[in-house]
Amino acid sequence: MTMTTPPDAAVVTLLTDFGTVDHFVGAMKGVVLAIAPRATLVDLTHGIAPQDVRAAAFALLAAYDVFPAGTVHVAVVDPGVGSERRPIVVATARHRFVGPDNGLFSYVLDREPDARVFHVTGSHFFRHPVSATFHGRDVFAPVAAALAAGAAPEALGAPIADPVRLDPLHPQADPHGHLRAAVLHVDRFGNCVTNLTREHLPHGLAPDGAVLEVNGRTVSALRRFYAEAGGNAAEVFAIWGSSNFLELSANRASAAALLGIGPGDPLLLRPAGASEP
């Protein structure tokens, strides 16, 4: 493992469903800075819908790997706070992740087969007394700070082999050999991130490749950039997004609104010549 920053200046990212109106995120940061005064704090997002573990797992996947080696990612979307669900640390070659064991780190684990997972039992790292409702402040922030200050994951608890996992992101083949895909995320601009990657579209979209069926409409144009679609804001097209997933987009308009779809909605990828079964 290469550490590009000294341990006392490690980056600590925060991702929660706490919003930014309450004091919760600020309190977590205060705890981190009281333990690791030179940590650099970065918000990934605090706008995850309450208790939406899957959306949080996707946001982590989309953002984690651009951060420098040594970064600690603390993620708290935690409907089981105060119960027996385990606090865990995930250690990859370059990063550390801290949060509840409820699937938050599933997609990172899918992409990082060599990651190790630890059940955090070293309660002397926690802030005491530990509240029943705010482990972000009392458990996860101090553990993240300890890691940022140089603690080894092994010092926090024993390795485990059975972290909670979400269903993988990849689409499923149906009996016709078509791919049943899904919308993973709709961003601020209305772009719909799907779970289709380049391996699923070896020949692109129509005319030589496939077409997408989505909510009764067909999408067959694959654009290279948004403005390529010109002034027709009503045209929905596909585009390779910045997280390497195929996205459904429109130029200066919301594809989600034009298509009437949202996170979790299905798509079908089929050959251009076939019809919707």
Add this chain to the structure above:
Amino acid sequence: MTMTTPPDAAVVTLLTDFGTVDHFVGAMKGVVLAIAPRATLVDLTHGIAPQDVRAAAFALLAAYDVFPAGTVHVAVVDPGVGSERRPIVVATARHRFVGPDNGLFSYVLDREPDARVFHVTGSHFFRHPVSATFHGRDVFAPVAAALAAGAAPEALGAPIADPVRLDPLHPQADPHGHLRAAVLHVDRFGNCVTNLTREHLPHGLAPDGAVLEVNGRTVSALRRFYAEAGGNAAEVFAIWGSSNFLELSANRASAAALLGIGPGDPLLLRPAGASEP
């Protein structure tokens, strides 16, 4: 006073009602960094409703004490900006607070009986010319930066004994000996923070203790953690919150919506056997 960080790396927290869409918070940070380049900036919240001094005072109370010694908290909810209301600094054993003298620091002062308060008159610390509408940038940010860079509160102005105070948070006994309490805050999840503390519930809630009357409903269950309530999202229960106040909550649902209540609404705490008078 123990300083855990060198003065040039002091934490400066910011709490305002400025929102995050305008440039106001960014401008305050620019002013701080121009004076104290190594300050660590942390947002407590900028989502206080415009001019809601009481909500700001509560957010400060809930968050301030986890920050390291030496932290400077600058708070700007300031309907009197530009008028004769005083800029003040509150100095406790561990922290400094900067903002307008309108009650913002009341709840901190209630909890910190040894705090000293200073009227900031040293206008050479200000950014000139001082605008009439943005003392966050021109008065409070530069004063916070001066404190973060090591200035003593005494250097900013004379001590005062009469800062503006809000009504204290604690509930009042009614003629029946019951406690008239109130909702202090509703958080993003719909949890209703009350002004009841453990001293008010020596025997917990029913069957051995008390019950809460709120908007025509009775709450008598005291849960240890959210998920203890299981799948019944319609059940409203009480729980000890992370700021040591009793909260009304529901599991994966908004207690505020279920009860139809909001900040400032009343509650009655009475013995389990008594009836609502």
Add this chain to the structure above:
Amino acid sequence: MTMTTPPDAAVVTLLTDFGTVDHFVGAMKGVVLAIAPRATLVDLTHGIAPQDVRAAAFALLAAYDVFPAGTVHVAVVDPGVGSERRPIVVATARHRFVGPDNGLFSYVLDREPDARVFHVTGSHFFRHPVSATFHGRDVFAPVAAALAAGAAPEALGAPIADPVRLDPLHPQADPHGHLRAAVLHVDRFGNCVTNLTREHLPHGLAPDGAVLEVNGRTVSALRRFYAEAGGNAAEVFAIWGSSNFLELSANRASAAALLGIGPGDPLLLRPAGASEP
């Protein structure tokens, strides 16, 4: 040029239309910190309406100059992402600006006649592969980090003389000699920032000076501070705002709502004795 902070601790501000719900801003910060680990990151705002270049240009203008010398401002409101529009760097005596060449830096350029502009062609500074949809992460953040780490603007590409410019902010005289002005921005509190400056009101407002006509109403009071208007929240008055523009405001109320106006709406400044033509 005076650098008040060592290059490795330069301030990097970020302004985008990305919002704060997606991971986009976090990803940009990760890229900056991987290249310039000791940069101090400050959000100007991420709440610019999607693709609203003019609003972004105004926010930059309002905030940039309070930041310390050496600050790098990266701004990404970029409907042309992935097309041939140029990435540029604007260099002033004290600051650097990075973003797409679409007018974002127009108002800064209006105020900084000695600024130099460079077309960034040094693609070895970029993050590869460069996506077609997220140059904030792949082009502008790494260029900002390179500047924060000490790269000279000249090292990034050749100077250009024809950056895209928006219409200047100043009002226009009409055939009657009255000034046709406009609302530049409405802030969170409902204050309406106009493009009128002190040079346009040498005698203030009525009775000795001018009056403003706006949406069928006349505004003739020039207040020194908000609370000067007292308890009459329905009174709309003018006030010199913190960016040195005249603003239309109300005390603890939204002037924009009271007047029924928004960004881009027209105002007429005429002598007190004249009538609306």
